[in-house]
Amino acid sequence: MVQEVSILVGGKAGEGINSAGAIVAQLLNHSGYYTYMYYDYPSLIRGGHNFAIIRGSDRPVNIHRNFVDYVIALNQDTITQHKQRVGKRTINVFNSDVVRTEGQGISVNTILKSENAPAIMGNSAVIGAFAKASGISWDTVSDVFTRHMPKGADINLKVAKRGYDQVNTINTIKSIGSRRFSVLTGNEAIGIGLVAGGLTVYVSYPMTPSSSLLHFLAENTKKFGITVIHPENEISVILMALGFAYAGGRAAIGTSGGGFCLMTEGLSLAGMAEIPIILVVSQRTGPSTGLPTYTAQSDLHFILNAGQGEFPRFVVAPGDVQQAYYWSAVAMDVAWRYQVPACILADKTLSEGTFSIETEKISQAKFADLPLWDGKTPYFRYADTESGISPLAYPGTNGAVVKVNSYAHDKSGITAEESGIITQMTRKRMKKATVLADAMESYDTINIEGSSEAKTVLICWGSVLNTCREVALELNLKVIQPIVLSPFPVIRMNQALQGIKRKIVVEENVTGQLSALLRFNGITSDAMVLHYDGRPLTPDMLLNRLKEVGV
């Protein structure tokens, strides 16, 4: 039998719901569970209703379900707004100063007063109460607080202990093992993937849901051996990064759709000047400002087509933290090996969700040697070669005049308008697309999961993988997730689809963007499940939606 538990933590913005949820996730982690946390918050700093759903299971889970076993309520909204998630066996643990409901209430104010603790520590009191109500040992609580609270673990523990002592154990979340996973967000997985790929500088202007990557890398510059710059706007972000890369520094940049709009002229420059650049674009609900703190998969075609003119680009959309880590490192390698822009396309669900990763199972990307100038022959930045890849030299290299250019140019990088040169250099750039597509044949660009015999397949991309994976398990379906979206792995995709009778594309947008991309590559889908309310499509929702299309 599957051992599983879900906990909802809710309160006002400013009450530390995200960190409370992270502590609850660690309590489950320290009890041997795989964990996932969804964090839902409106775009404001104080007030509103924030909540996190933490799910623990004895098998990997990367998405939340509707039903919750425990509700930890710091405000009344947490009780009133989630009635559809609770049942008879749901146990409420709440701050009785502000919440009226059935269950295990504690007076947070009284506890804070007696420990002379600030209001922000109130959530420690209810976490303590939750731990006792769910039969989690005090040793586990103490261990988690000590390891995972950046500051004030001692006083928080005192507050938690008072909460712990005031309630009774109702229903035990039993410890299922001593194994602990590493718990991290999707953005953190992307961050360490970039670090593994040799990142030297991360340049970014804050924009949800990419900002937590900026913050994470900025906090860890010393530890990771990198630097972080936050310039005046996204235009400067990409141009500064291109300057870095021209001088030999491995630069990555990060933003969301709106910031990416401003970066498109720089992207096109990277294409023409053949400068390696890594972009992390985390999607949120658009158009325009849209829903800043909610999710979407509506920028696929924008990313695939952004920038004037034609140039090769690498686009990868990881679905979970393992993929995020591995493919971020690969993106770094690809950008430098082929001197092309490489985009890591994420979404809010992946970026800001918290996941368990099995350290021993993560794949490490292999890095090729860069095609550096040999120093013997005269240097031409855009020397035409069989692969279209020109040897690299950086300014400051003796004997090399390194000229890069946004204009059409000859092999030395000087502006050219002659038709012969234009044709040759256009072909040179596009040869890299072919070479890149060929090289990608040796990568697992298409992820295939679920039942190997199934004739019905759910085709998805990005974080929707996690929902499809779970539903496929329940309904005995197959899942196919193209991870690399440019160059599109059409050969592998067709291989994966052999013997399939019914293709259902599942994605979080209103027009069916992956479906259109498949069609462009000669693959027609039989049905689409499209979801676009800013909230992640959960397995419960997908099960219902599949009924509509006859599955």
Added chain:
Amino acid sequence: MNGRQLITDAQNTWCPGCGNFTIQHTLKTILSEMEKEGTNLDDVVILSGIGCHAKIADYLNINSFYAIHGRAIPVASGIKCANKNLKVICCVGDGDAYAEGLDHLIFAAKRNIDITVIVHNNRVYGLTTGQYTPTSPLGFKGKSTPLGTLEYPLNPLELMLASGATYIARGYTRKMDLLKTLIRGAINHKGFAFIDVLQICATFFNMTDYYNAQIYELPTYDRSNASIACEKVKEWDYNNKAPISLGLFYQRTAPTFDEQFQHQMSVKSERYPIVKEFLALRQ
């Protein structure tokens, strides 16, 4: 040993009489001198935006980044942060620096990043055949404003003073010796160096007679005195007829962005142990 051949084979397409020739010649002379003094010219990078001025990237046989309109300055900033040993010279137009990329100019000054910005200020868009720029005088009749502009020009020197530039100068292409001194001073200056160069556009806005009648060289004063500098930069507002002072208005020393940035940098080559260490912390 002979010096480097500093001019490429690219065909020069500036109009006869264009001020860009003077700036290019001046830079060429400075680069030759620097090479004689022991600078390795492979450590020099020139950037340009888009416009007539920008062709200088094609014409000078040194490392170059021919960028896009308005964006040479952020690229230059990235290059300098990546490699502090490079001398980074940014040639930009008035449309580039004062219109399309004004934010980058202000922020580069604010950061005091150690680059040299030379603005080829002909006060007209040349390559797009004659529209007004942020420094064109009120009422300028260009192709996009046939009835005359309705806005006053901005005073870039005043703006740079307010933004924190640590070297602020104005040159004129018909005063080549002074121009050379100013550019050389800017390259030697440790910090953000800004030179507004008045150059005539032989085809669309020939101000030679006007400039010749108005210019004079700044007298001696304490160049680190911002109040005096402010008074001097305000003397001519790029609009009304007034004496136009040329020379170095202001200079001070201050910590540079790139220098402090380098102090923060701690490159670690072995990355997997770092990743593993991080993952262990999250258990």
